[in-house]
Amino acid sequence: MHAIRLHAFGPAANLRYEKTDDPVPGPGQVTIAVGAAGVHLLDTAIREGMQGPLPELPELPTIPGREVAGTVTALGEGVAGEWLGKRVVAHLGFAPGGYAELAVADADRLHEIPGRLDYAEAVAMIGTGRTAMGIAQFAEPTPEDVVVIPAAAGGIGTLLTQYAKHAGAVVVGLAGGPEKVRKVRENGADLAVDYKEEGWPETVREFLRGLPASASGEGRAATIVFDGVGGEAGRDAVDLLGPGGHHVVFGWSGQGLHDGAPLRFPEEYLAERDITSQEVLGPVMMRKAGGASPIRTLELKALSEARAGRLVPAVQRYPLSEAATAHRDLESRATTGKVVLEP
Known part of the structure; x- marks a missing residue:
């Protein structure tokens, strides 16, 4: 088979x-003729030699994914x-091997793909979709x-x-640049705003003032911010929250893909504003999801939402042979939606 090797x-x-040997399934495993392989931000960190949340880095050479x-x-x-x-669609766990024409997966990790989804969309739902359900x-x-x-x-933003x-x-979607703003509008947001434009927070406030009035008679304030960006855009979004609002932090891409830190506020500030700010990174999501297999709990919910037609993932497709380009584009934030490789 052909595969991407590091x-x-x-x-x-x-x-x-390059060409490599076909994998052989062991006890309790299956071989999958791969129709789509997900590319995750963690893959780029592992490629660079950053261990991150993995118990240890894979032995080289390795097939990522x-x-x-x-x-x-x-x-x-x-x-x-x-x-x-x-x-079928499956998350392979800590075992790599996805960037290939054939992959081996544990049978207890498999999900049958709902009829309405293609392979790339199914990968998006058990990866990005799982995360979106964990955040929500x-x-x-x-x-x-x-x-x-x-x-x-x-x-994640598309699905949220x-x-x-x-x-x-009511949904206010922020994005950088006219093309991405157009996608947000087409995705159903009530207001789509370019956060690279000066004064965008006032555009949002004007929109909120025009909504049916709250009990105070002064329009409405934001009640939830789902923040995977951090930085200045994230801080400006939090400023839109009214009393009782929730700031849910799941990333900080605006500060760089492999560095930076979540946007945090002093307790005094949060108390004065009467808002809550919570970081909901992986382990916290899993504890909240519960069940014998929290990851599977969230995967099943994501696939169920897709089966019902309520969630349609955004996908950006690359040929398997162009994995390096996919990594570079993901790292430079030049992608829109879930990045997948197709053999």
Whole structure:
């Protein structure tokens, strides 16, 4: 088979498209003919040699990638025969191997793909969709809410926008540049704003003043900010929150992909404003989701929302052979939606 292999940690150019041996499923595993492989921000950190949340870096050479969708072509010992030929999607866990024409996955990680999704969309839902559902559980939108979403054109932002709209909330989506703003508007946001334009917060405030009045008779304030950006844009978004508002932090891409820190506020500031600010990174999401397998709990919810048509992921596709380009584009924030490789 062909695969992307990494022989030395370093820049994206170290990702090589080459021939290698086909993988063989062990007991409890299946082989998947890969139709799409997810590219995650963590993949770029691992490629550079940053351990991050992994127990240890993979041995080299390695085939990166931990999210795949495709068709089951072979079964390992002990796997139910009904899986053969099924369209499936799976998160591989800490085991790499996704950037390839064939991948091995544990059978207990498989999900059958709902009929309406293609392989790339399925990968997006068990990756980006899972994360979006993990974030939303900390401030479930209602028809009474005004939700502000920085980076609303991204993969997570797209799904949070759709999720909040289906819940009946008013959604303000922020994005950088006219093309991304257009995508946010098309995705259903009530207001799409370019946060690179000077004075954008006042544009949002004017929009909020025009909404049906609250009990105070002064329009409405934002009630939830889903913040994966941080930096100046995130701080300006928090300034839009009214008393009782929620600031849900799940990233800080505005400060650089591999550095920076979540946007934090002094307790005195939060108390004075009567708002809450909570960081909901991976372990916190998992504890909140609960269940025997929290990751699977969130994956199932994401796939269920997609099956019902309430969530439609944004996907940016690259040929498998162009994995290095996909990494560079992701690191430079030149992508929109979930990045996937297609053999």
